[in-house]
Amino acid sequence: MQKMKFWFxxxxxxxxxxxxxxxxxxxxxxxxxxxxxxENVVIGFTASQTGKFNVExxxxxxxxxxxxxxxxxxxxIKLPEGTVVKFAAKFYDDESKKDRVQELYTRLINxxxxxxxxxxxxxxxxxxxxxxxxxxxxxxxxxxAASDSTYNKGYTLVYQTYTPASRYLTGAIDLLAQMDPKANxxxxxxxxxxxxxxxxxxxxxxxxxxxxQVVLFEGYDPGATDFAPFIDKIPKGTDAIMGGGHFADTSxxxxxLYEKGVKTKMVALLVAPPEDQFxxxxxxxxxxxxxxxxxxxxxxxxxxAKKLGLEYYGISVADxxxxxxxxxxxxxxxHSAGGYVAGLLLQKAIEMAGSTDSAKVKAALDKMNLMTxxxxxxxxxxxxxxxxxxxDMVYIQxxxxxxxxxxxxxxxxxAAATGKPVFYRTK
Amino acid sequence: xxxxxxxxxxDGLVLGFVYGLAAMGLSLIWGVMxxxxxxxxxxxxxxxxxxxxxxxxxxLNPYLAIVVVAALGLLFGLVMYGAxxxxxxxxxxxxxxxxxxxxxxxxxxxxxxxxxxxxxxIDFAIGTLNLGPITIPLTRLxxxxxxxxxxxxxxxxxxxTRPGKAIRAVANNREAAELMGIPSSAILxxxxxxxxxxAATAGAFISTFFPFTILSGFPYELxxxxxxxxxxxxxxxxxxxxxxxxxxxxxxxxxxxxVSWVPVVEFSLFVLVLLVRPTGLFGAK
Numbered sequence: 001m002q003k004m005k006f007w008f009x010x011x012x013x014x015x016x017x018x019x020x021x022x023x024x025x026x027x028x029x030x031x032x033x034x035x036x037x038x039e040n041v042v043i044g045f046t047a048s049q050t051g052k053f054n055v056e057x058x059x060x061x062x063x064x065x066x067x068x069x070x071x072x073x074x075x076x077i078k079l080p081e082g083t084v085v086k087f088a089a090k091f092y093d094d095e096s097k098k099d100r101v102q103e104l105y106t107r108l109i110n111x112x113x114x115x116x117x118x119x120x121x122x123x124x125x126x127x128x129x130x131x132x133x134x135x136x137x138x139x140x141x142x143x144x145a146a147s148d149s150t151y152n153k154g155y156t157l158v159y160q161t162y163t164p165a166s167r168y169l170t171g172a173i174d175l176l177a178q179m180d181p182k183a184n185x186x187x188x189x190x191x192x193x194x195x196x197x198x199x200x201x202x203x204x205x206x207x208x209x210x211x212x213q214v215v216l217f218e219g220y221d222p223g224a225t226d227f228a229p230f231i232d233k234i235p236k237g238t239d240a241i242m243g244g245g246h247f248a249d250t251s252x253x254x255x256x257l258y259e260k261g262v263k264t265k266m267v268a269l270l271v272a273p274p275e276d277q278f279x280x281x282x283x284x285x286x287x288x289x290x291x292x293x294x295x296x297x298x299x300x301x302x303x304x305a306k307k308l309g310l311e312y313y314g315i316s317v318a319d320x321x322x323x324x325x326x327x328x329x330x331x332x333x334x335h336s337a338g339g340y341v342a343g344l345l346l347q348k349a350i351e352m353a354g355s356t357d358s359a360k361v362k363a364a365l366d367k368m369n370l371m372t373x374x375x376x377x378x379x380x381x382x383x384x385x386x387x388x389x390x391x392d393m394v395y396i397q398x399x400x401x402x403x404x405x406x407x408x409x410x411x412x413x414x415a416a417a418t419g420k421p422v423f424y425r426t427k
Numbered sequence: 428x429x430x431x432x433x434x435x436x437x438d439g440l441v442l443g444f445v446y447g448l449a450a451m452g453l454s455l456i457w458g459v460m461x462x463x464x465x466x467x468x469x470x471x472x473x474x475x476x477x478x479x480x481x482x483x484x485x486x487l488n489p490y491l492a493i494v495v496v497a498a499l500g501l502l503f504g505l506v507m508y509g510a511x512x513x514x515x516x517x518x519x520x521x522x523x524x525x526x527x528x529x530x531x532x533x534x535x536x537x538x539x540x541x542x543x544x545x546x547x548x549i550d551f552a553i554g555t556l557n558l559g560p561i562t563i564p565l566t567r568l569x570x571x572x573x574x575x576x577x578x579x580x581x582x583x584x585x586x587x588t589r590p591g592k593a594i595r596a597v598a599n600n601r602e603a604a605e606l607m608g609i610p611s612s613a614i615l616x617x618x619x620x621x622x623x624x625x626a627a628t629a630g631a632f633i634s635t636f637f638p639f640t641i642l643s644g645f646p647y648e649l650x651x652x653x654x655x656x657x658x659x660x661x662x663x664x665x666x667x668x669x670x671x672x673x674x675x676x677x678x679x680x681x682x683x684x685x686v687s688w689v690p691v692v693e694f695s696l697f698v699l700v701l702l703v704r705p706t707g708l709f710g711a712k
Contacts, residue, residue, distance in 0.1 A: 218686060
C-alpha cells in the first residue's frame with residue numbers, strides 16, 4: 001500500500017512541479033513588477049502662504065493640487081514598461097520673498113529629492129528659482145510668471161505656461177485702435193517690479209510702433225497705496241491709461257482713478273481686473289479692462305484643437321471649472337488654471353517620454369504642441385528656450401448686465417469676445 | 428503747470444493730516460515711555476479691519492465705526508501694555524523693541540491666517556469735492572478733519588485734564604512724578620492705550636479711502652518715524668505739522684521729478700533734521 005502511494009504520489013508531485021513551477025514563477029513575475037511598479041515622483045515648489053502674493057499663489061497651488069489629486073485618483077500614469085507613476089507634493093512657504101526662494105528650492109532638490117519642480121508665483125520669485133533648477137538639472141514648469149527675460153538666459157530646463165510679458169498688454173493697444181481709430185495718446189503707470197516692468201517696456205515699444213504717443217511712463221513702488229501723484233501727472237485728453245502691477249496696487253490704482261474723476265477712453269490694467277474680487281470696487285471697476293491668461297468662458301475644446309491641427313489633451317474647461325468650484329468653493333481664476341496646467345503638462349510629457357527620466361521628459365516638452373483646457377501650449381526651442389509661444393491672452397472688461405450687476409465679459413480678441421467693449425469715462 | 432501744482436499739493440496736504448494722525452500714537456508712546464512701538468503698523472491695520480468688519484458685518488456707518496474702533500484701540504493698547512511692554516519698560520531699549528516686534532509678528536501672522544493678504548475695500552463713497560483743478564474725494568477731507576479733531580482732543584487731554592498732565596509729568600521725569608503720588612504704571616498703560624487708540628483711529632480713517640491688507644500699516648509706520656523726528660516726540664501738534672510737511676513734500680516732489688524720488692527727499696530731510704535739530708520742530712523732549 002505504501003509502495004502504491006509512493007508510485008502514485010511521486011509522479012503527481014513531479015508533474016505539479018513541472019506544471020506549477022512556471023505558473024508560480026509567472027505569478028511571481030506578475031507580482032514583482034506590481035510591488036516595484038509604483039514610482040512616487042516628488043514635485044517640489046514653494047508657495048507664498050504669507051506675504052503679498054498670498055492670494056494669487058494660493059490659487060495657483062489649489063490648481064496644482066487639484067491636478068495631482070485627480071491624476072493620483074485615476075491610478076497615476078502607466079508607463080509602457082508597466083511602472084505606475086504617482087505624484088507627491090513637497091513645498092515650503094517662501095513668504096513672497098525672493099531671497100527665501102533660492103534657499104528653499106536648493107532644499108527641495110537636495111534634501112527632499114524633488115524630481116520635478118513647479119515655479120513659485122510671480123516673475124521675480126520664478127527668476128530666482130529658475131537659476132537653481134538649471135544649476136541642479138531639474139525640469140521646472142513655470143506658472144504665475146510671465147516675464148520674458150528668464151528665458152533669455154540660456155536655461156534649457158525651464159518651461160513657461162503663461163503668455164509672456166511681451167504679449168501681455170499689447171492687445172489693449174489693438175483694441176483701443178479699433179474702438180477709436182483717432183486715439184493716439186497713452187499714459188503708462190506701472191509697478192516697478194520685474195513682471196510689470198517687462199510688460200510695459202514691450203507695451204511702450206508696441207504702442208510707439210503703432211503710432212501712439214506715450215505721454216507718461218512712470219513706475220511706482222511695489223508697496224504704493226497713494227496714486228494721486230501719478231494721476232495728477234496724467235495729461236488731460238489722454239486716450240488710455242495702462243499699466244498696474246499686482247492685485248493690491250492695481251485695485252487701489254483703479255479705485256483712485258475713479259475717485260479723481262479721470263476722463264479717458266480706456267483703462268487697461270494688469271492682474272487685478274480678471275479677479276472676481278475686483279468687482280468689490282463697485283463703480284470704480286466699471287469698464288476697466290484686464291488681460292487674462294485664461295477665463296472659464298474660454299472656448300478651448302477638441303473641435304477648436306482639430307481646426308488648428310492640434311491634439312487636445314486632458315480635462316475640459318467645463319470639468320476643470322466644475323471640479324475646482326466643488327473642491328474650493330470659489331470660481332477658478334487664471335492663476336488656478338495656470339497651476340493645474342503646469343501639472344498637466346508634466347503629466348503629458350512623462351506620458352510622451354514613457355519615462356520619468358529628465359532627459360526624455362525634456363525632449364517631450366521640447367516637442368510639445370497641443371491644446372488643453374488652458375489653451376495652446378508650445379515652447380520656444382531656439383534662442384529663448386522654454387518661452388511660451390503657443391498661448392494667447394484674452395481681454396476682459398467689467399460691464400453691467402440688465403440688472404445693473406457688474407459682470408466680466410471677454411472683449412478681445414474678437415473671435416473670443418462675449419461682449420462689445422465700452423469706453424471708460426469720457427464725460 | 429499751476430493747476431497741476433494746486434491739484435498735487437492739495438492731494439499731498441490732505442493726506443498729510445492722516446499721516447499726522449497715524450504718527451501721533453507712535454510719538455506719544457515714544458515720547459512718554461521711550462518705547463519704539465514696532466507693532467504700530469499692524470495696529471493701524473487692525474483699525475482698518477475692525478472698521479471693515481463693523482461696516483460689513485454689523486452694517487455700521489464707517490464714521491460711527493471709528494468711535495468703536497477708538498474704544499477697542501484703547502482697550503487693545505492697555506492689554507498689549509500689560510502683556511508685552513510693562514515687564515520690559517525698565518530693561519534696555521532692545522527688549523521693548525523686540526517685545527513690540529514680537530507683537531507685530533503675532534498680529535500679522537494671525538491677520539494673514541484669518542484675513543489672508545487679499546486686499547479689502549470698504550465700498551463707501553460720500554462724493555467728491557471739485558474746486559477748479561482740485562478734485563478731492565470727500566472721504567479724504569473727512570479724514571483730514573478727523574485728524575484735526577483728534578489733535579485738538581489729544582492736546583486738550585494732555586494739557587487740561589489731570590490724567591493728561593500726569594502723562595506729561597511722567598514723560599518729563601518719571602521718578603519725580605512718582606514722588607508726587609502719580610501712579611506711573613497706570614499712566615504708562617494709559618499712554619500706551621492712547622497711542623494704540625490713535626493708531627487704530629488713523630487706520631479706520633484710511634480704510635475709508637484706500638484698499639488695505641493686514642500688511643498695509645507698515646508704510647504708515649515708516650512715515651510715522653520720519654514725522655516723529657520732524658515734529659518732535661510726544662507733541663500732538665508736532666506730529667500733525669510733521670505729517671503736513673511730509674504730505675506737502677509728497678505733493679510737490681512728483682511735479683519736478685519722478686515719484687520714486689519722494690522717499691529719497693523724505694529721508695534726506697529726516698537725516699537733516701536729526702543733524703540740525705534733533706529735538707524736532709516742536710522739541711517736546
